[in-house]
Amino acid sequence: MTLSVDQTLVTPGPGAIVERFTLGAAMTAGEAGNIDSSDGTVYEADANAAGRHRAHGVLITDNQGNGNTGGSYASGSDVGMCVFGKLYGFAGMTPGAPVYVSETAGTLTQTAPDGDNACEVGYALSATVLMVCPKEPNGGYLYT
Numbered sequence: 317m318t319l320s321v322d323q324t325l326v327t328p329g330p331g332a333i334v335e336r337f338t339l340g341a342a343m344t345a346g347e348a349g350n351i352d353s354s355d356g357t358v359y360e361a362d363a364n365a366a367g368r369h370r371a372h373g374v375l376i377t378d379n380q381g382n383g384n385t386g387g388s389y390a391s392g393s394d395v396g397m398c399v400f401g402k403l404y405g406f407a408g409m410t411p412g413a414p415v416y417v418s419e420t421a422g423t424l425t426q427t428a429p430d431g432d433n434a435c436e437v438g439y440a441l442s443a444t445v446l447m448v449c450p451k452e453p454n455g456g457y458l459y460t
Contacts, residue, residue: 319415319424321346323387325405326377329445332401334376338394345377345387346405347422348437349397358397360422361435369433371417371450373399374424398448402441409440 326345328334340357343349348361348371361371377387378396389395409415410426414436418425424446428434436451 318418318420319346319409319426320407321424322405322407324377326375326387327404328376328396328398329402329404332403332448333399334396334401335373335399336394337397339389339391341391343375343389343395343422345375345389346424347375348417348424349373349375358395361417361437362421363417363419363429363431363433363435365421366433368421369417370435370452371437373397373450374403374437374446374448376403377405399450400448403446403448404444406440406444406446409443409446411440411442414439415446 323345337358340359349358350361350368351372362368376396376398413426415424415438416428417435419429438446438448441447
């Protein structure tokens with residue numbers, strides 16, 4: 317099940333860790349981001365793409381003086397990505413269930429993808445709140 321997200325309302329909760337990144341491709345708030353190891357820019361995470369299957373965080377709705385508050389960002393944009401903590405703006409999640417990188421670039425799902433590239437982004441605290449805590453395909457936490 318692909319998660320429902322309002323890209324204009326994806327906001328971090330108190331204490332969430334948000335880092336700044338440059339996008340290597342156009343993305344929207346609520347999408348899983350993968351930091352490219354060759355240049356440090358962020359692309360859509362994708363369970364079907366070797367090297368991009370791991371999510372390092374989730375893009376937030378952001379206005380850092382760029383005038384864009386709609387949650388859609390062009391390649392080269394400076395954006396915020398929640399790398400750990402509560403994230404609001406989702407709907408219809410099953411509380412307590414894990415959230416994964418989908419086989420569709422950027423999207424999140426509560427259905428584990430097939431294969432060895434299934435990476436958890438976190439889990440649903442409620443129907444509307446995602447706890448971002450990325451894991452490796454082997455189940456170990458990405459950030460320890």
